[in-house]
Amino acid sequence: MAILSLTLPGRRAGIVSLKPGSTTLAVGADHVSAWDLAGRPLSLVRGESTWRRSLNGRLLCKRRERTAAGVSVLRVAVPEEAGREVLEAARLEAEEALEALRRDPAAAGDRYEEATARLARLAATGADFLASDAARFREIYRPIGILPPDQYLSRVVQATEGCSWNACTFCALYRDVPFRIKTHEEFAAHTASVREFLGPSLLLRRKVFFGDANALCAAPEQVLPLMEETARAFPVAPRELTGAARRAWLSVDPARAEGIYAFVDAWTGHRRVVETYRAYAELALRRVYVGLETGDPELLAWLNKPGSPDDAVELVHTLREAGVAAGVIVLLGAGGSRFGDRHVRGTSEVLTRMALGPRDLLYFSEFVPEPGLEYHRRADSPDLLPLPHGACAAQRAAILSSYRPADPSRPPTSSTYDIREWVG
Numbered sequence: 001m002a003i004l005s006l007t008l009p010g011r012r013a014g015i016v017s018l019k020p021g022s023t024t025l026a027v028g029a030d031h032v033s034a035w036d037l038a039g040r041p042l043s044l045v046r047g048e049s050t051w052r053r054s055l056n057g058r059l060l061c062k063r064r065e066r067t068a069a070g071v072s073v074l075r076v077a078v079p080e081e082a083g084r085e086v087l088e089a090a091r092l093e094a095e096e097a098l099e100a101l102r103r104d105p106a107a108a109g110d111r112y113e114e115a116t117a118r119l120a121r122l123a124a125t126g127a128d129f130l131a132s133d134a135a136r137f138r139e140i141y142r143p144i145g146i147l148p149p150d151q152y153l154s155r156v157v158q159a160t161e162g163c164s165w166n167a168c169t170f171c172a173l174y175r176d177v178p179f180r181i182k183t184h185e186e187f188a189a190h191t192a193s194v195r196e197f198l199g200p201s202l203l204l205r206r207k208v209f210f211g212d213a214n215a216l217c218a219a220p221e222q223v224l225p226l227m228e229e230t231a232r233a234f235p236v237a238p239r240e241l242t243g244a245a246r247r248a249w250l251s252v253d254p255a256r257a258e259g260i261y262a263f264v265d266a267w268t269g270h271r272r273v274v275e276t277y278r279a280y281a282e283l284a285l286r287r288v289y290v291g292l293e294t295g296d297p298e299l300l301a302w303l304n305k306p307g308s309p310d311d312a313v314e315l316v317h318t319l320r321e322a323g324v325a326a327g328v329i330v331l332l333g334a335g336g337s338r339f340g341d342r343h344v345r346g347t348s349e350v351l352t353r354m355a356l357g358p359r360d361l362l363y364f365s366e367f368v369p370e371p372g373l374e375y376h377r378r379a380d381s382p383d384l385l386p387l388p389h390g391a392c393a394a395q396r397a398a399i400l401s402s403y404r405p406a407d408p409s410r411p412p413t414s415s416t417y418d419i420r421e422w423v424g
């Protein structure tokens with residue numbers, strides 16, 4: 001990474017960071033913008049506000065607010081049109097940085113050509129470029145309902161669309177998207193379009209997410225050719241390569257990838273045998289995300305999620321035997337106080353039986369009670385109302401303190417999965 005110090009008009013300090021897959025520009029005390037190598041803005045900081053832009057052109061604006069009750073985070077989804085002003089201001093700063101660099105080439109030393117090319121690209125990403133880029137995204141993709149937080153910067157390919165179940169009472173992510181599996185020809189054209197669309201930003205996006213919500217629920221004879229197609233478009237690093245050897249292998253071609261990742265529901269996923277997951281792993285599958293939600297079978301049934309916690313345990317063991325890591329997602333706050341104790345107790349037990357290790361991830365996702373969810377119709381008693389944030393945090397702490405990973409000295413990484421952070 002190279003860091004350049006520049007002086008912008010008005011004697012404002014400008015710092016440009018040339019990272020392997022992105023460019024960051026800091027101006028003055030509280031303006032920062034990050035861009036991919038195709039010139040798309042990724043995130044902006046403006047004082048107390050942070051903006052994240054998705055490939056579909058929408059922005060999420062976040063701001064910390066201090067109230068008498070403490071600090072809360074205000075999130076506002078900003079449509080493409082409404083975000084133009086803040087994006088244009090960031091583009092103008094990139095233009096100013098480019099002019100400052102041309103006045104002072106020594107600031108970049110032997111990276112001058114690269115730095116001017118990158119800044120020129122950012123300076124050229126005006127509203128017209130961004131609008132046509134987002135329109136192209138919408139031609140290639142159906143809306144991407146959700147991704148696990150560690151996959152936000154993945155190359156998403158949609159082998160399937162929608163969710164095959166689509167009836168959990170707490171989820172409306174795919175409500176209007178009929179489930180279907182793409183034909184091989186259709187999917188090959190889709191992956192080629194994704195590769196061409198991402199272009200230089202492939203360098204930033206080294207993981208491949210095999211979407212949508214439940215792509216691995218399709219029969220193995222349907223999944224395998226689509227996964228082969230994915231690995232053809234984005235060759236995946238052999239598993240035995242690590243550290244510098246892996247980085248050297250990846251650096252040969254921006255299309256090369258670190259691995260393939262996917263969701264599966266426990267009900268369908270546990271029916272697949274080890275050999276099936278092993279075949280996927282040989283092709284490049286590295287981690288599968290499983291919505292456990294709860295270890296309490298009664299709460300799971302009340303939420304209308306198919307299968308049982310035992311299915312999820314069996315699935316995680318099968319994945320491990322096949323050499324595939326797990327990302328297990330726990331839902332906090334659903335089922336209210338009526339299910340609260342059983343949820344904590346059952347989830348701790350089930351997570352312990354999963355024997356999660358350092359390659360696995362453990363996510364905690366707070367239930368977001370959006371209007372129109374079936375959940376609200378069923379929660380016909382005050383003790384079923386979703387728990388507030390503080391009680392969700394207490395559930396999380398109780399689960400974390402009582403479950404046992406396979407090796408307590410090497411637990412899985414546990415983290416927050418806030419669906420409101422996903423911009424689309």
Ligand code: SF4
Nearest residue numbers: 163166167168171213
């Ligand atoms: S929680 Fe998962 S399985 Fe349930 S409807 Fe939503 S996407 Fe489908």
